[in-house]
Amino acid sequence: MSLKDWFEKRKKKQLDPALVESKISGDDLSKLWEKCYNCNAQLPKKDLEKSMYVCPKCDYHFRIGARTRIAQLLDPNSFNETDINILPGDPLEFMDTKCYLSRQKEARAKTHLNDAVITGTGKIEGWEVAVAVMDFAYMGGSMGSVVGEKVTRIIEEGIKRKIPIIAITSSGGARMQESCLSLMQMAKTSCAVARANEERILYITLLTEPTFGGVTASFGTLGDVIIAEQGARIGFAGRRVIEQTIRQKLPADFQTAEYLLKYGQVDMVCKREELRKTLEKILRIHASVLKA
């Protein structure tokens, strides 16, 4: 490598927010190639970043971390993270095959996140928004007290500042390790959405792969507008639970974003590359009726 090349590479690394962000969210950068889970194509990691982690060959949408999502959707350098110092506790001293505290530690090491959601304010094409973005890599994006508290606080912040709120979900559901405290986060976040409704604050939800259980049954599906990302699986009960209950084979496209659209459960299904544009359009249309 020439000295010039080395400088070029270094400069590029610094400028590419997706690259920097994904490092923070724990995406594995050591691999230069990534295999598409759907069509098995070997894809250069660099190309994948350029295509927003969508397979250029088969359109498969890879699961992405919260930091990458923020880098993709918000205006560069507009994101101000809030409540960075909230950490999960272990109120029940929960222990299954591992103890909850060591699960937290592992998840933190893997994702560099304190819990399964990042919140903050930022801009989309100049429109100010309050956002909550979940990260599935942290304990399956499960909602415990921290997720519930941070989502509630960012909704309250949106109400206080009279700016639209966007929740981007990716979650297996409520966190079992906090049992009923997790269940109550569904109530808490939904009560906050009720206040946003009453204050006429626009609340948009973007459901991404996968969104299930307690998040589907609370703030996830309460959006004034509900967008499902293409390829996302979304539901209340998991596939296996349903199969065991009804003892029937389920349709192949069951609980996909497209399936939900067909049954009227979401407003639209959006490709990843169109998300930012779509959000901007919805914000702009509603901005005209918002109080000045």
Add this chain to the structure above:
Amino acid sequence: MNKLNNKPLDFEKSVYQIEEKIQELKNLGAESGFDLEDQIKTLIIQAEEFKKQLYSSLTPSQRLLIARHPQRPSFLNYVEMIATDWTELHGDRAGTDDRAIIGGIAQIEGQSVMLIGTQKGKTTKENIEYNFGMPQPEGYRKALRLFYHADRFRLPIITLIDTPGAYPGIKAEETGQGTAIAVNLREMAKLETPLISIILGEGCSGGALGLAVANRVYMLEHSLYTVISPEGCASILWRSADMANTAAEALKITSEDLFRLNIIDGIIKEPLGGAHYNWEITANNLKEQVLSAIKELSGMSGQTLKKDRYEKFRKMGVFLEN
């Protein structure tokens, strides 16, 4: 309800044996003419002592058996015991009358109320009708319609909950099980009438919470309230449904646990051994609690009630912050 109709649960077999012995002694005394009164009295006192000890040190999984006891009174049983002029209001006005959630208007000691509950059956036929207490989205939407009705006429809403969870099925997903529950959570927050919820038996996950964003939440002593059924939790975290008893311990599902975690406002006492031993006593205790909660809340304005509900749930959760 007479306990002769109840089959003993595994852990209470010894209680039944002692009671049989007492009965035998009584019979013997009557037949032989011996005076066994003193012995019988002592035995009865000892048996009572034994029962008290047994029932006050039950494990969560034993209490699960009581909560799911087939002779435990159901929503409609309580309605019959505590209310007068019960008038069921059917249907979601969109094509369905889900039978797992039943609602209607009635009076309790002259106080008009809206009563809504999940219903479990006692026979196979009933259980099929009520879908084992597992509501479809249409059930939650029927409840929502009744919430609005109650709100309009300022009727206090009493929800009585006993459900293994919202039904997991193909159609339930297609008609939006998650959304139906979520909308109820949000809309309950907006109601300007008192809302009181009582967990009667099983209070499992979103299916229970979908009727319980209330100003006051109580649990019957042997009921349970949990984010997921112990069986479900065991099969996910331990990858084996056989670990359900361990999961029941870990999940902290008893009324005392929930009270300690500040999730519920109080515990309604059951007769020794559980509600199925004496329906009337249980129903009376429940009625007293409902009436005192209504009395406490009826002085509040609609806005205050909303604020009270918001602040109640806003506080829930345990985390660290520096």
